[in-house]
Amino acid sequence: MTPDRPAGQTALGKHDIAARIARDIPHGAFVNLGIGQPTLVADHLPADAGVVLHTENGMLNMGPAAQGDAIDPDLTNAGKIPVTELPGAAYFHHADSFAMMRGGHLDICVLGAFQVSASGDLANWHTGAPDAIPAVGGAMDLAIGAKKVFVMMTLFTKTGAPKLVSECTYPLTGLACVDRVYTDLAVFDITPRGVVVRETFGPTVDDLAGRLDLPLIPAGD
Amino acid sequence: MTPDRPAGQTALGKHDIAARIARDIPHGAFVNLGIGQPTLVADHLPADAGVVLHTENGMLNMGPAAQGDAIDPDLTNAGKIPVTELPGAAYFHHADSFAMMRGGHLDICVLGAFQVSASGDLANWHTGAPDAIPAVGGAMDLAIGAKKVFVMMTLFTKTGAPKLVSECTYPLTGLACVDRVYTDLAVFDITPRGVVVRETFGPTVDDLAGRLDLPLIPAGD
Amino acid sequence: MAVQLCADADEAVAGVQDGSTVLIGGFGMAGMPVELIDALIRQGATDLTVVSNNAGNGDTGLAALLAKGRVRKVVCSFPRQSDSYVFDELYRAGKIELEVVPQGSLAERMRAAGAGIGAFFCPTGAGTLLAEGKEIRVIDGRTHVLEYPIKGDVALIGAHRADRMGNLVYRKTARNFGPVMATAATTVIAQVREVVDTGALDPESVVTPSIYVDRVVQEASA
Amino acid sequence: MAVQLCADADEAVAGVQDGSTVLIGGFGMAGMPVELIDALIRQGATDLTVVSNNAGNGDTGLAALLAKGRVRKVVCSFPRQSDSYVFDELYRAGKIELEVVPQGSLAERMRAAGAGIGAFFCPTGAGTLLAEGKEIRVIDGRTHVLEYPIKGDVALIGAHRADRMGNLVYRKTARNFGPVMATAATTVIAQVREVVDTGALDPESVVTPSIYVDRVVQEASA
Numbered sequence: 001m002t003p004d005r006p007a008g009q010t011a012l013g014k015h016d017i018a019a020r021i022a023r024d025i026p027h028g029a030f031v032n033l034g035i036g037q038p039t040l041v042a043d044h045l046p047a048d049a050g051v052v053l054h055t056e057n058g059m060l061n062m063g064p065a066a067q068g069d070a071i072d073p074d075l076t077n078a079g080k081i082p083v084t085e086l087p088g089a090a091y092f093h094h095a096d097s098f099a100m101m102r103g104g105h106l107d108i109c110v111l112g113a114f115q116v117s118a119s120g121d122l123a124n125w126h127t128g129a130p131d132a133i134p135a136v137g138g139a140m141d142l143a144i145g146a147k148k149v150f151v152m153m154t155l156f157t158k159t160g161a162p163k164l165v166s167e168c169t170y171p172l173t174g175l176a177c178v179d180r181v182y183t184d185l186a187v188f189d190i191t192p193r194g195v196v197v198r199e200t201f202g203p204t205v206d207d208l209a210g211r212l213d214l215p216l217i218p219a220g221d
Numbered sequence: 222m223t224p225d226r227p228a229g230q231t232a233l234g235k236h237d238i239a240a241r242i243a244r245d246i247p248h249g250a251f252v253n254l255g256i257g258q259p260t261l262v263a264d265h266l267p268a269d270a271g272v273v274l275h276t277e278n279g280m281l282n283m284g285p286a287a288q289g290d291a292i293d294p295d296l297t298n299a300g301k302i303p304v305t306e307l308p309g310a311a312y313f314h315h316a317d318s319f320a321m322m323r324g325g326h327l328d329i330c331v332l333g334a335f336q337v338s339a340s341g342d343l344a345n346w347h348t349g350a351p352d353a354i355p356a357v358g359g360a361m362d363l364a365i366g367a368k369k370v371f372v373m374m375t376l377f378t379k380t381g382a383p384k385l386v387s388e389c390t391y392p393l394t395g396l397a398c399v400d401r402v403y404t405d406l407a408v409f410d411i412t413p414r415g416v417v418v419r420e421t422f423g424p425t426v427d428d429l430a431g432r433l434d435l436p437l438i439p440a441g442d
Numbered sequence: 443m444a445v446q447l448c449a450d451a452d453e454a455v456a457g458v459q460d461g462s463t464v465l466i467g468g469f470g471m472a473g474m475p476v477e478l479i480d481a482l483i484r485q486g487a488t489d490l491t492v493v494s495n496n497a498g499n500g501d502t503g504l505a506a507l508l509a510k511g512r513v514r515k516v517v518c519s520f521p522r523q524s525d526s527y528v529f530d531e532l533y534r535a536g537k538i539e540l541e542v543v544p545q546g547s548l549a550e551r552m553r554a555a556g557a558g559i560g561a562f563f564c565p566t567g568a569g570t571l572l573a574e575g576k577e578i579r580v581i582d583g584r585t586h587v588l589e590y591p592i593k594g595d596v597a598l599i600g601a602h603r604a605d606r607m608g609n610l611v612y613r614k615t616a617r618n619f620g621p622v623m624a625t626a627a628t629t630v631i632a633q634v635r636e637v638v639d640t641g642a643l644d645p646e647s648v649v650t651p652s653i654y655v656d657r658v659v660q661e662a663s664a
Numbered sequence: 665m666a667v668q669l670c671a672d673a674d675e676a677v678a679g680v681q682d683g684s685t686v687l688i689g690g691f692g693m694a695g696m697p698v699e700l701i702d703a704l705i706r707q708g709a710t711d712l713t714v715v716s717n718n719a720g721n722g723d724t725g726l727a728a729l730l731a732k733g734r735v736r737k738v739v740c741s742f743p744r745q746s747d748s749y750v751f752d753e754l755y756r757a758g759k760i761e762l763e764v765v766p767q768g769s770l771a772e773r774m775r776a777a778g779a780g781i782g783a784f785f786c787p788t789g790a791g792t793l794l795a796e797g798k799e800i801r802v803i804d805g806r807t808h809v810l811e812y813p814i815k816g817d818v819a820l821i822g823a824h825r826a827d828r829m830g831n832l833v834y835r836k837t838a839r840n841f842g843p844v845m846a847t848a849a850t851t852v853i854a855q856v857r858e859v860v861d862t863g864a865l866d867p868e869s870v871v872t873p874s875i876y877v878d879r880v881v882q883e884a885s886a
Binding site: 308326 | 827870
Binding site: 277294306312313314315316354357359360361366392393 | 470471473521522529534540544545549550552564566567569570571602614615616617619620621649
């Protein structure tokens with residue numbers, strides 16, 4: 001149960017969100033899963049889905065996390081966690097890896113977020129706190145690179161502030177780059193018409209509209 | 222004997238020019254030899270010189286032309302002539318090959334020329350004839366890429382016109398890119414002070430000055 | 443998306459649209475996807491822009507495509523060869539457009555298309571006819587020309603081996619433009635000598651990862 | 665020029681000048697040239713600008729170099745890690761400069777240095793804090809940031825094997841920044857696990873050709 005799960009509703013936990021995202025990843029897709037919760041999506045991809053995972057430190061067809069004797073310090077994911085390789089893997093250097101990403105060759109990238117705006121701006125690298133040491137890693141490259149950028153996050157912070165907002169207040173990672181937002185309470189599409197509610201997990205669209213400070217368009221409208 | 226060899230002088234033939242150039246290539250240098258006469262330089266590099274030849278179609282440590290059964294259609298030089306590979310060779314794609322060249326990693330490139338100007342402009346790709354079909358290949362990339370660009374040419378055309386000129390009249394391949402010019406009659410350095418005559422093969426510097434329409438600086442001045 | 447393993451070259455080039463930009467690999471005959479070009483001639487797409495290092499030679503392959511009148515424009519570094527008479531005649535008759543690009547800039551412009559680079563400042567060709575009309579900037583005392591990406595709708599390339607996922611390896615200097623073109627086109631079609639099982643290629647030695655490859659066909663003559 | 669095979673890491677890093685820009689490979693510990701960094705600490709060069717993906721962790725390697733006060737500025741994508749306390753303290757005390765660069769732009773800027781590209785328009789970071797003060801241009805409807813090359817005086821990289829000419833191969837994701845940094849520095853120094861005879865590496869699989877490598881040393885711990 002997530003901390004912000006409203007009583008009596010069927011809000012999703014992080015594993016359920018990951019499973020929900022996994023269902024939307026087509027057979028054979030090339031996918032990058034961002035550090036943190038998005039990596040959970042891998043656990044919900046069926047072995048026969050043919051999904052090929054990219055890790056931006058230089059590999060395609062990454063396998064699951066390495067255990068025991070399979071741990072090899074030369075083989076890690078972008079989170080520096082030891083992983084394995086699957087048959088048909090390929091290694092490449094950092095410039096080639098980010099060229100692959102920036103060039104729009106990945107089908108889907110799944111990222112965490114502090115905030116997403118109604119126009120698809122993403123904030124996920126910097127809290128803007130005055131004493132924070134800035135550190136971006138590959139966040140900005142991932143944000144603008146894939147054909148489709150999915151965000152995985154809770155819809156509200158632990159203190160109840162919406163994370164899907166009319167304008168981001170945190171420093172941006174990328175402009176108008178997010179296509180879809182998967183949350184514990186609903187799935188949203190960022191479209192030229194506005195934010196479309198694709199699916200909800202408990203609340204009605206009106207419930208959500210009452211808690212979010214932006215117009216929502218019901219799916220099918 | 223070259224067609225323009227003045228009677229009674231010791232002008233060099235093309236093989237002698239190639240040998241003269243080979244003597245100036247330091248041990249272990251990485252070198253690109255342009256299509257045509259510059260390829261003759263390879264014949265004059267001692268086996269123990271450790272010179273590594275680059276061919277811009279994607280190879281380092283190219284060996285001599287292939288003969289008989291060694292001919293492999295997958296292995297050619299930039300002139301599309303079958304060649305061989307030496308131990309320690311490496312293959313790479315065209316973008317990497319020209320990145321290597323453009324990035325200034327080759328020590329020396331040897332090119333033919335229609336004209337070289339006193340400021341080192343090179344014209345070697347286009348006669349400027351109105352009905353000529355333009356075709357540049359790698360000439361412009363080679364001209365600006367190597368640490369040192371050597372030109373190998375006769376000093377005069379078959380009709381006696383100088384090819385080392387104050388300003389090129391043919392369309393340029395590159396601006397201020399030539400470092401040294403090896404000819405049948407002399408070797409010239411293109412320097413910020415002007416054209417320095419390094420060495421002559423028969424004529425005196427004054428002889429050359431009388432036939433060329435540009436100031437010459439004797440070596441050592 | 444997952445690679446399509448094609449039964450023959452005709453299946454591999456199905457659907458190429460009139461007006462497409464087609465990148466064609468090879469340097470001379472090394473790496474030239476001859477069977478794919480022949481299939482493209484049968485397929486019939488016309489009004490094409492072809493990007494390749496050369497403009498065809500003799501009467502086969504690219505020259506045959508040109509001879510059929512299917513090509514509106516050629517973008518290449520070196521159209522003029524001893525036996526490029528098909529191109530030469532079309533060009534002199536004003537029946538084909540030509541854009542000459544220095545060989546390294548041709549490769550780098552395709553790399554930029556594949557790498558998501560919007561444009562780049564390149565020293566090659568500065569001060570020459572081939573920079574005329576292009577934006578110029580002096581950076582660190584050196585004159586550069588602004589070059590834009592060249593993107594293909596289709597790439598036809600020749601490789602040595604593919605695995606069943608579409609990973610490719612090349613052989614010797616036949617590698618040339620293949621790996622770059624594979625990054626730069628919407629639909630990438632590879633002709634290979636051999637298709638091997640997934641896992642049979644060394645992951646350290648894969649040159650074109652499967653993500654770039656859409657269709658693979660084994661050469662009929664292989 | 666021909667590669668120098670060094671007896672030990674101290675010989676390999678000899679002559680690094682104060683004020684140099686030093687590119688240091690590795691992503692986490694994978695590909696990190698630890699023995700070369702330790703030798704650089706002994707060598708004593710100071711007032712360095714270090715370009716690396718991270719800003720050191722724990723008390724060893726790059727963190728130890730920082731702790732000695734040898735580094736004026738760090739250019740990296742991700743300085744803040746759970747155990748980057750050495751950097752954090754120097755930064756908060758105003759004793760070290762930081763330039764944060766998106767990871768892909770960091771790699772591409774070094775590639776540009778190695779490839780003779782004067783500058784490039786890149787979509788990464790457009791509209792963010794990291795593009796502030798940079799030239800912006802809209803190309804094909806997309807906003808791009810003009811990025812300049814990052815060139816090193818020295819690169820310290822870790823590879824798996826070298827041959828005696830200096831050709832390098834890497835292993836798995838330890839490849840990361842090594843091949844790019846090897847193109848981007850005046851003096852490239854590689855720490856390898858094994859030096860093999862020339863001819864023992866497959867020419868199809870060489871990742872860093874010998875032309876880029878100036879000095880090679882086999883790891884003492886290998």
